[in-house]
Amino acid sequence: MIYRLWLIALMLGCFLFWGVQPVAAEDHLENRVLVVAGDENFPPYEFVDVIDDEKVYRGFNVDILKAVALSTGYEIQFRPMPWAEALKALDRGEVHAVGGMKYNTEREKLYDFSEAYMINSLAIFVLKDMQAIASINDLAGRKVAVQKDAIGYHRLKNQPVELVLTTNQEEAIALLLSGKVDAAFGNSLTGQYILQRTKKNEYIKIVGGAIDSEGYCVAVKSGDAILTVFNKGLKEIKKNGTYDKIYAKWFGEPIDYPIQYYKRNFDIALGLVVFLVVLAVGFILVNLYLQREVKKRTKEIEKINEELQRKDKLEALGKLVACIAHEIRTPLTSIKTFVELLPAKYDKPLFREKISQFVPQEIERLNGIVNDLLNYANPRKVERECVPLKRLLDNSMVLFADNIAKKGIDLQIIVREELVVVVDIHQMKQVMINILLNALEALEGIDKPTLVIVTELKDGQPCMIISDNGRGVARDNLKFIFEPFFTTKTGGTGLGLFVSYQLASQNGVDIIIDSHEGIGTKVILKFSSEENLHV
Secondary structure: OHHHHHHHHHHHHHHHHHHOOOOOHHHHOHHHEEEEEEEOEEOOOEEEEEEOOEEEEEOHHHHHHHHHHHHHOOEEEEEEEOHHHHHHHHHOOOOOEEEEEEOOHHHHOOEEEOOOOEEEEEEEEEEOOOOOOOOHHHHOOOEEEEEOOOHHHHHHOOOOOEEEEEOOHHHHHHHHHOOOOOEEEEEHHHHHHHHHHHOOHHHEEEEEEEEEEEEEEEEEEOOOOOHHHHHHHHHHHHHOOHHHHHHHHHHOOOOOOOHHHHHHHHHHHHHHHHHHHHHHHHHHHHHHHHHHHHHHHHHHHHHHHHHHHHHHHHHHHHHHHHHHHHHHHHHHHHHHHHHHHHHHHOOOHHHHHHHHHHHHHHHHHHHHHHHHHHHHHOOOOOOOEEEEHHHHHHHHHOOOHHHHHHOOOEEEEEOOOOOEEEEOHHHHHHHHHHHHHHHHHHOOOOOOOEEEEEEEEEOOEEEEEEEEOOOOOOHHHHOOOOOOOOOOOOOOOOOHHHHHHHHHHHOOEEEEEEEEOOOEEEEEEEEOOHHHOOO
């Protein structure tokens, strides 16, 4: 009887104990939806991008959290915003988590952190010619751009540094490039990604090495049990290899794999090491033999490569000389023909009229070829200055006004007078003249010829769009139009667009050509350099 009473009491206790356990964190979420805030401009971790004219939130953190949601059966709703606002949204309970946050002891007082899914570090970015800053201690008394409320801000806020707060790290690097600050301080990988994307690597260097390397985690409010969901998902994607694929997508194959990789594969690696050590003894003699053979073959290959390089240079030079000879021979042949006929036909007025007309034209053509080659081989130093885009257009159009009117071309010009660019005026005038010449030549023989010139602002950058309804360029020829000596025009040198492309590149101007044969051509001049960025 006593035994039965004890058994009943034990069963009742177990029932009461398990019956009052708290509901799992995921059972509290309606529709199993996780709302996650993140930085709207923190590439490559998370950023708002424009793809096919639509805004897309993407990045390493976004892909990781999508994989976590998929493995745990949840749906993720991302809310991109400035970093400081993301922290406030988490504090107010408007979101469940912040997608990527670097751990430190100060933040641990406010948030709970998931298991780290990568190691992150800070870096000091300075201009290439900066010699006075080599470590974080050298920032004392300097103006340093840093993202507001980011980990870099907390690292420097109590230091004797003049902080210039920015909305994101890209803005901080822009201030550094413009010379408004002495250094930018922030995430190492993000800074390198921004420099590669904006093609500014050659102007900026990193000094001081990796600073404050810490774990990078998902952050939730202190005590929020939903953290278990993120930890569960992170563990699963590391185990099934999804994490490694996402990491390789955004950062390439890692030089040193994450620590969980080694933990997961330690036993396998140990077995392989033992196996390889045993095999190594058998391969020693073979390796010694192969080393001798490799050295021998390497010397032979080096000789072959030297011969091939010399041959390639000679072939390239031969091709260039052949093109130049062909372009020069045509006008020289015309001049030679007239000169040979001069003794016999000088008394004929019609001959004298033709020789006085064609010989100067051919000489001018020769001079143009020589000038284009000189401009390519010895470009003059770029001297940029601030100029209204309308004035640049007016200075070029004045040369074509009579010709446009004479040919009955419907000219439409729509300009924004406030747009200003920083370029070498003489070089950009030459570029625009070449483009306008091509447009007018394409309109020859076209019924109701139309030339439209528009200036506008695209993505914060001034643009000039020159459109015509002329003959257009065949699809197969589009990829060759910027190559030297390529032309489809009778009497053309094929150097105009080639030289124009070189001059535009020196001025930070992109030339984009969209052409369709029989429909027309649109040429976009995009003034892409940092000096031309209109905020």
